[in-house]
Amino acid sequence: MKIGIVGGTGPAGRGLALRLASVGYEIEIGSRSSGRAAEIVDELIEEWGDRGYQLKGVSNEEAALAEMVVLATPWDSCAPTAKALKKQLSGKLVICMANALARVGNEFHALYPPRGSIAADVQAAIPGSRVSMAFQHLPAKELGEIDTPMEGDVLVCADEQSAIDETIEIVNKMDNLRGLDCGSLANAAPVEAFTAVLLQLNKLYKTRSSVSIIGLE
Numbered sequence: 001m002k003i004g005i006v007g008g009t010g011p012a013g014r015g016l017a018l019r020l021a022s023v024g025y026e027i028e029i030g031s032r033s034s035g036r037a038a039e040i041v042d043e044l045i046e047e048w049g050d051r052g053y054q055l056k057g058v059s060n061e062e063a064a065l066a067e068m069v070v071l072a073t074p075w076d077s078c079a080p081t082a083k084a085l086k087k088q089l090s091g092k093l094v095i096c097m098a099n100a101l102a103r104v105g106n107e108f109h110a111l112y113p114p115r116g117s118i119a120a121d122v123q124a125a126i127p128g129s130r131v132s133m134a135f136q137h138l139p140a141k142e143l144g145e146i147d148t149p150m151e152g153d154v155l156v157c158a159d160e161q162s163a164i165d166e167t168i169e170i171v172n173k174m175d176n177l178r179g180l181d182c183g184s185l186a187n188a189a190p191v192e193a194f195t196a197v198l199l200q201l202n203k204l205y206k207t208r209s210s211v212s213i214i215g216l217e
């Protein structure tokens with residue numbers, strides 16, 4: 001299964017790329033510059049050694065041709081970027097991992113886009129695709145430390161059940177992570193916004209917090 005990561009050259013996209021490649025996915029890291037994407041892949045191989053992972057650096061347009069696509073650009077460019085790739089993304093699962101945050105004094109505060117969440121904005125920009133929301137609460141640094149399993153729950157929302165199920169299947173391939181069906185994109189706003197709370201906890205308690213839901217089988 002090939003997964004393209006649009007905007008995959010940033011810390012979050014790179015970390016997710018490594019983590020997904022480590023469990024057997026073929027990954028294409030996309031960028032507005034294919035040269036930059038190729039450099040990032042070289043850097044990752046230099047840092048982690050050649051482990052036989054299937055990692056390639058390509059343009060965003062090429063990454064969007066993969067069977068499934070993750071959007072890993074900054075939040076305010078997610079919908080415009082998706083719209084520009086509408087044709088390539090048509091009919092596909094598109095996973096949005098963005099958080100809309102603003103630094104206010106010493107804190108990060110959540111911002112609310114017009115439709116309440118970035119994922120809902122992306123779905124509106126590409127109505128012919130199946131958009132899900134996931135990975136908001138996984139810190140990029142830990143994602144990229146592939147020799148250490150991550151722990152926690154990954155909250156997943158989408159308007160189509162197939163998009164939720166396919167996203168959860170990807171999450172559950174990664175050791176110790178559990179994907180949870182959190183309903184439609186109407187619930188994406190509080191999930192995205194909760195990242196601000198986690199960042200605040202990290203700062204105050206000098207830790208890396210994550211989300212774990214109790215009471216589920």
Ligand SMILES: NC(=O)c1ccc[n+]([C@@H]2O[C@H](COP(=O)([O-])OP(=O)(O)OC[C@H]3O[C@@H](n4cnc5c(N)ncnc54)[C@H](OP(=O)(O)O)[C@@H]3O)[C@@H](O)[C@H]2O)c1
Nearest residue numbers: 007009010011012031032072073074075077098099139140
């Ligand atoms: N950092 C985390 O711990 C974390 C964790 C979970 C989720 N997230 C979310 O994941 C997303 C990526 O996070 P990040 O920290 O990796 O972000 P980032 O470094 O700011 O951006 C990721 C990549 O997006 C591309 N990009 C930048 N501006 C763009 C624009 N105007 N239009 C299109 N592409 C643009 C850049 O790639 P090129 O220049 O190569 O095109 C950049 O390397 C964000 O939405 C963030 O909220 C982050």
